Amino acid sequence: NAGVTQTPKFRILKIGQSMTLQCTQDMNHNYMYWYRQDPGMGLKLIYYSVGAxxxxxGEVPNGYNVSRSTTEDFPLRLELAAPSQTSVYFCASSPQRNSYEQYFGPGTRLTVT
Amino acid sequence: AQTVTQSQPEMSVQEAETVTLSCTYDTSESDYYLFWYKQPPSRQMILVIRQEAYKQQNATENRFSVNFQKAAKSFSLKISDSQLGDAAMYFCAYRSATEKLVFGKGMKLTVNP
Structure with a gap:
């Protein structure tokens, strides 16, 4: 099992550009999550999905969109990137709603200049 | 809304010594879960230990243990026999039965040889 994988690992965007952060899990988990982590802060939930x-x-959805066409994939779309979206983005999954643990991907570091 | 507070932004400990990381939280719920996550320089979020609020017994995982004081809404993590590999950011997190994870701002632990 690869667990939760994220691509790319790093990306630099210009203001106004768009991009999609990819997230895939091979554990057949129903629940998937996108978080952002700003410098010196904990993780904040952007969007989540309870199934295809x-x-x-979540807490900070503005400027983002998601889709969940399959159980495995949960891409995060940034439209019209802004400097405030400079952050590290984590995808996570869990087998059920009240699962003790969320399994995290390695993160994507995004810089918008 | 629930909040999680980690008041110490940084701590250091000598290798083989014991260190305690503090965390407080605010909630009106009676049924919830508490977690400590470790984030090493690789950025991977790793679950260290969890505690169910309905359990009076403090959770223990090898060198990691918690001191859960429900009335005081306190959830500290004790690391015994600290190792160089314990150096990381540590995040306290809260989840009620029906809500998503809420993270504290984190604390940077340095382990000195």
Whole structure:
């Protein structure tokens, strides 16, 4: 099992550009999450999904979109990138809603200049 | 909304010594879960230990143990026999039965040889 994989590892965007952060898990988990981690801060939830075709907003969804067409994939789309979106992005998954543990990917470091 | 506070941004410990990381939280819920996550320089988020609020017994995982004081809403992590590999950012996190993870700002632990 590869667990949770994220691509790319690093990316630099210009203001106004768009991009998609990819997240894939091979553990057949229903629940998937996107977080952002700003310098010196903990993780904040952007979006989450409880299964294919179902997504919902987290704490900081503005400027982002997600889709969940398969159980394995949960891409995060940034439209019109802004400097405030400079952050490290983590994808995570868990087998069920009340699972003790969320399994995290290695993160994507995004810089918007 | 629930909040998690880690008041010490940095701590250091000598190798083989014991260190305690503090965490407090605010909630009106009675059923919830608490977690300590470790984030080494690789950025990977790793679950260290978890505690169910309904359990009075403090959780223990090898060299890691917690001191859970429910009435005081305190959840500290004790690392015994500190090792160089314990150096990392440590995040305290809270989750109620129906909500998502809420993270503290984290604390940087340095282990001196």
């Amino acid at each position: 075709g179902i997504t919902d907003k």
